[in-house]
Amino acid sequence: MSPAAAPAPDFLAVINANQGILHRICRLYCPDADDRQDLYQEIVLQLWQSWPRYQPTAKVSTWLYRVALNVAISNLRQRTRRPVPERFGAVPPEVAPPPDPGPDADDLAQLYQAIGRLSDVEKAFVLLYLEERTYEEMADILGITQNNVRVKMHRAQDKLRQLLTQAA
Template structure:
């Protein structure tokens, strides 16, 4: 696929919320979310010429975004003071709702933060109402493996929510 910057910008604009949700799930601070957002967009730009239009664009976006987020998280845990990109991008993270369920939502986010990188990916895709087939494609595993892992993640979240540390 030839590099078409206008088409790429339109693609990012159309799927900005998807990227923001990945950033929110893998980063707590606004600065880290900004940095991760920039890194995901950069990696999408680098991968864009190799995108196969026969694959669903959301599957490709998720795969790149999750791989970048997991790699970034692993790098941050090894080098917490590593230099990052500049502060030019606005905070695009989705804010927590201040409605009547805000406490429950905050408790859920605290529980999710305690999950592993891969477990967080399952939660994100589940909350995005992706089918097991789509999750399998995005994560590169079988649908049966998705079912097993999804059940384990759900059980772990139940435990974390009933017995918060």
């Protein structure tokens, strides 16, 4: 190991430190609690399988977001291609409710419902924005240029505003 190379962090420590991120991604892409748990497990499995290829020179969060978002989007596309037969009398939920209802629970539920109506890619942009990631970090995570991030972010924000205005 060269003196400039940082030691790789412990996998379990990375997962434990970033559980919130993983759960938020799962909540955005899966309305059902069982599906969210399955997606979480699939993301952790994919992270584990790609762990040997992780380069300690890159930010752990960038690598984690990239893998997790790719798995979530792939999972969503598979579910929409092969819809699960509905249970008798089951009504599919639109978007999962927020975990902690508080004084702003209605507003938060409305926001999640609007985000649920965005495209897969738009959801990723909104999630990264809500996580207060810079455009540079978003570009690294999503593998696009910063200018492209700005354009797509602006479009996603406009669409989200329209959805929230329609709901009000």
